[in-house]
Amino acid sequence: MNAASDVGYSAQRHARWHYGEVAFWLVVLACGFAFPSRYLIMTDILRLALFAMSLDLILGYAGIVSLGHAAFFGVGAYAAGLLALHGIVNEPVLALIAAGLAAMVLGFATSFLVIRGVDLTRLMVTLGIALLLEALAERFSNITGGTDGLQGIEMQPILGQIPFDMFGKAGFFYSLAVLFLLFLFARRVVHSPFGLSLRAIKNNPLRAAAIGIPVNRRLIAIYTLAAFYAGIAGALFTQTTAIASLDVFAFERSADLMLVLVIGGTGYLYGGLIGAVIFRMLQELFSTITPQYWQFWIGLVLVVIVLVGRQRLHRWVLYVPNLIIKQVAGRKAVVAVPESDS
Amino acid sequence: MTAILTNLFDGVAYGMLLFVLACGLAVTLGLMNFVNLAHGAFAMAGGYVCMVLVNRMGWPFFAALPLAFVSSAAIGIALERTLYRHLYARSHLDQVLFTIGLTFMSVAAVDYIQGSSRVFINLPAALQGQFDLFGVGIGRYRLMIIVICGLLTVGLQMVLAKTRFGSRLRAAVDDPRAASGLGINVPQVFAFTFAFGCGLAGLGGALSAEILGLDPYFPLKFMIYFLIVVTVGGSSSITGPFLASLLLGIGDVAGKYYVPKMGPFVIYTMMIVILIWRPNGLFGRTAAR
Numbered sequence: 015m016n017a018a019s020d021v022g023y024s025a026q027r028h029a030r031w032h033y034g035e036v037a038f039w040l041v042v043l044a045c046g047f048a049f050p051s052r053y054l055i056m057t058d059i060l061r062l063a064l065f066a067m068s069l070d071l072i073l074g075y076a077g078i079v080s081l082g083h084a085a086f087f088g089v090g091a092y093a094a095g096l097l098a099l100h101g102i103v104n105e106p107v108l109a110l111i112a113a114g115l116a117a118m119v120l121g122f123a124t125s126f127l128v129i130r131g132v133d134l135t136r137l138m139v140t141l142g143i144a145l146l147l148e149a150l151a152e153r154f155s156n157i158t159g160g161t162d163g164l165q166g167i168e169m170q171p172i173l174g175q176i177p178f179d180m181f182g183k184a185g186f187f188y189s190l191a192v193l194f195l196l197f198l199f200a201r202r203v204v205h206s207p208f209g210l211s212l213r214a215i216k217n218n219p220l221r222a223a224a225i226g227i228p229v230n231r232r233l234i235a236i237y238t239l240a241a242f243y244a245g246i247a248g249a250l251f252t253q254t255t256a257i258a259s260l261d262v263f264a265f266e267r268s269a270d271l272m273l274v275l276v277i278g279g280t281g282y283l284y285g286g287l288i289g290a291v292i293f294r295m296l297q298e299l300f301s302t303i304t305p306q307y308w309q310f311w312i313g314l315v316l317v318v319i320v321l322v323g324r325q326r327l328h329r330w331v332l333y334v335p336n337l338i339i340k341q342v343a344g345r346k347a348v349v350a351v352p353e354s355d356s
Numbered sequence: 357m358t359a360i361l362t363n364l365f366d367g368v369a370y371g372m373l374l375f376v377l378a379c380g381l382a383v384t385l386g387l388m389n390f391v392n393l394a395h396g397a398f399a400m401a402g403g404y405v406c407m408v409l410v411n412r413m414g415w416p417f418f419a420a421l422p423l424a425f426v427s428s429a430a431i432g433i434a435l436e437r438t439l440y441r442h443l444y445a446r447s448h449l450d451q452v453l454f455t456i457g458l459t460f461m462s463v464a465a466v467d468y469i470q471g472s473s474r475v476f477i478n479l480p481a482a483l484q485g486q487f488d489l490f491g492v493g494i495g496r497y498r499l500m501i502i503v504i505c506g507l508l509t510v511g512l513q514m515v516l517a518k519t520r521f522g523s524r525l526r527a528a529v530d531d532p533r534a535a536s537g538l539g540i541n542v543p544q545v546f547a548f549t550f551a552f553g554c555g556l557a558g559l560g561g562a563l564s565a566e567i568l569g570l571d572p573y574f575p576l577k578f579m580i581y582f583l584i585v586v587t588v589g590g591s592s593s594i595t596g597p598f599l600a601s602l603l604l605g606i607g608d609v610a611g612k613y614y615v616p617k618m619g620p621f622v623i624y625t626m627m628i629v630i631l632i633w634r635p636n637g638l639f640g641r642t643a644a645r
Contacts, residue, residue, distance in 0.1 A: 073449070079448055079449050079452060081452070127628065127631075127632055130632060130635055131631065131635035131636075132635070133391075133448040134385070134391065134448070134587065135587065135631055135635045137391065137448070137452065137583075138583055138584075138587050138627070138631060139628060139631055139632075141580060141583070142580070142624050142627050142628050142631075143628070145580060145620070145624050146621065146624040146625065146628070149620050149621045149624065150621070153617060153618065153621065265576060265579075266576075269456050269460075272452070272453060272456070273453070276453055306467070306468075307464040307467065307468050308464075309460045309461075309463060309464040310460065310461050310463075310464030310465060310468070312457075312460055313456075313457040313458065313459070313460030313461035313462075313463075313464065314457065314461055315457070316453050316454065316456060316457025316460070317439075317454055317457040317458060317461070319453070320443070320446075320450050320453050320454040320457065321439065321442065321454070324450075
C-alpha cells in the first residue's frame with residue numbers, strides 16, 4: 015500500500031459515521047419529545063450550538079482567533095428582522111438563507127482584512143469590525159430601531175405550512191432541522207480534502223504553502239463559510255424570538271461564544287454542540303445561585319479551564335467513558351477529542 | 357479658533373491619560389507578547405482604591421494617588437507570580453480566554469462590592485473649574501493631568517534609555533535567551549515591569565474617574581482603546597504608544613465635537629485602516645514575534 019492510498023484510507027475511515035454520532039442526534043431529537051415544556055431554552059441551546067459550530071470552523075480547523083464573531087450573528091439577526099418587518103421576504107426559510115448570504119458577503123469582504131497580519135492584528139481587526147457594526151446600528155436607529163431594537167416582527171408560517179406557536183414547538187424543530195442540515199454540510203466540508211488542507215494550514219502555514227496549498231484562498235473560503243453559518247444562527251435568533259436588538263453585536267456575545275467552544279473542545283464539530291448545552295446549564299445554575307453576578311462564575315470557569323489546560327480537562331472527562339468501553343467492548347479507548355493545540 | 361484650541365487641549369489631556377493607562381499594556385502585549393485583555397481591570401482597581409480613600413476615609417486626593425499606584429502594582433505582582441507567569445508560553449487563544457475570564461470576574465466582583473452605578477471622586481477645590489489663557493478655556497483638572505502624565509512620560513523614557521534596569525529590560529525583550537545567558541534574571545525583570553505597568557494603570561484609573569467615568573464596566577468599555585494605543589503605536593519604544601495615544605485622544609475629542617453623530621465610528625475605522633496599511637503599527641518594528 016503506497017502513501018497516498020494510505021492517507022486516503024485513513025481519511026475515509028475518519029469520515030465514516032460512528033454509532034456514537036447517530037446516538038447523539040437521536041438523543042437530541044428525543045429531547046424534543048421528552049421535554050415539551052422546555053422548548054424555549056432548548057431552542058436557545060440549538061442556536062448557540064450553531065453559532066459555536068461556526069466559530070469552530072475558523073478557530074478549530076483554520077486556527078483563526080476571532081473576538082468579533084458576533085458581527086456576523088448580528089448582521090444575520092438584523093437582516094432576518096428587517097426582511098420580516100418590511101415584508102420583503104415573508105417565507106422564513108428563504109429569509110433565513112437571505113440573511114445568511116448577507117452575513118456571508120460581509121464575511122467575504124472582511125476576510126481580506128483578517129488574513130493579513132498575525133494573531134494580534136486578527137484579534138484587533140475582528141473586534142474592531144464588531145464594534146464598528148454596533149456603532150453603525152446605533153447610528154442608523156431609524157432603520158435598526160436603535161437601543162429599542164426591532165419590534166413588532168411577525169413571522170409567517172414555515173414553508174407556508176407550519177405556523178410558529180407560542181410554546182416554541184415549531185421553532186424548536188425548525189431550528190433543529192436547520193442545525194442538522196448545516197451540520198451535515200460542515201461535516202462533509204471538514205472531512206473533504208479541503209478540510210484536511212485547512213488543518214495543514216492551522217498546524218503550519220509555511221509548510222502548507224510549501225506543499226502547494228493556496229493558504230490565503232483557503233482561509234478566505236472558510237472564513238466566508240463561517241460567516242454564513244453565524245448569519246444563519248443570528249437569523250434563527252430573530253425568527254424564533256421575534257426581536258433583534260443592539261446586544262446581538264455585543265463583545266460579551268463573542269466572549270461567551272469562545273467559552274462555549276472551549277468547554278466543548280475545538281476541532282471536531284461536536285464541541286460547539288456539547289459546549290452549548292453545558293454552557294447554558296452552567297448559566298442557569300449560576301443565575302439561580304447569584305442572579306446578578308453570574309458573570310463572575312463564568313469568568314472563574316474560563317480561568318480554571320485555561321489553568322488546568324484544555325487537553326488535560328478533556329482527558330479527565332473522557333476517562334470514565336473510555337474505561338467503560340474498554341471493559342465492555344474489550345477494545346482500546348475509542349472516544350477521543352482530536353484536538354491539536356495551536 | 358479658541359474652540360479649536362480648547363478642543364486640542366482637551367484632546368491632549370485625554371491622550372496623555374490614555375497613555376498612562378495603556379503603557380503598561382504596551383510592555384506586556386508589545387514587548388512580552390502576552391495578550392492581556394484584563395489590563396483595564398487593574399486601572400479600575402486603582403480608581404476604586406482612590407475613590408474609597410478620598411470619599412470614605414477623607415484622605416487628600418494627592419495622597420490617595422500614590423496609593424492607587426501601589427495597590428494596583430501589588431495586585432499586579434501577586435497575579436503575575438501566581439497565575440500570569442504560567443501562561444507566557446501558551447498560545448494566544450489561551451491567553452485571551454484567561455484574561456477575558458479575569459475581566460468578567462473583576463467586573464462582577466466590583467459590581468458586588470461597590471454597586472453598579474458610576475462613582476465620582478471628590479476633588480479638592482483647587483482642581484475644579486477652568487481659567488482663561490489668551491481666551492482659551494483651560495480646565496484645571498486637565499492641566500494637572502497633562503503635567504503629571506508629561507512628567508511620567510519623560511521619567512519613563514529616561515529610565516528606559518539611561519538606567520541599568522532600562523537596558524536590562526530592553527535586552528530581555530530583544531532576546532530573552534541571550535539576556536539570561538548574560539546573567540540577567542529575565543523573569544524578575546518581567547515581573548517587575550508587569551507590576552509597574554499595572555501600577556501606572558491604577559494611577560491612570562484614579563485620574564480618569566473624572567474624565568472617562570468609573571464604573572464596574574470600565575475594563576470592558578475601554579479595552580478597545582488600550583488595544584488601539586498599543587497596536588497602532590507599535591512597541592519598539594514608548595514614543596510609539598505615546599504618539600498613538602495623543603492621536604487617539606485628539607481624534608476622539610474632535611470626532612465627538614465636530615461629528616457627534618458618527619460617534620466612535622471614526623476611531624474604529626481609523627484603527628482598521630491603519631492596521632491594514634501597517635499590520636505592525638505605525639511606529640513599530642514588529643508588534644509580535
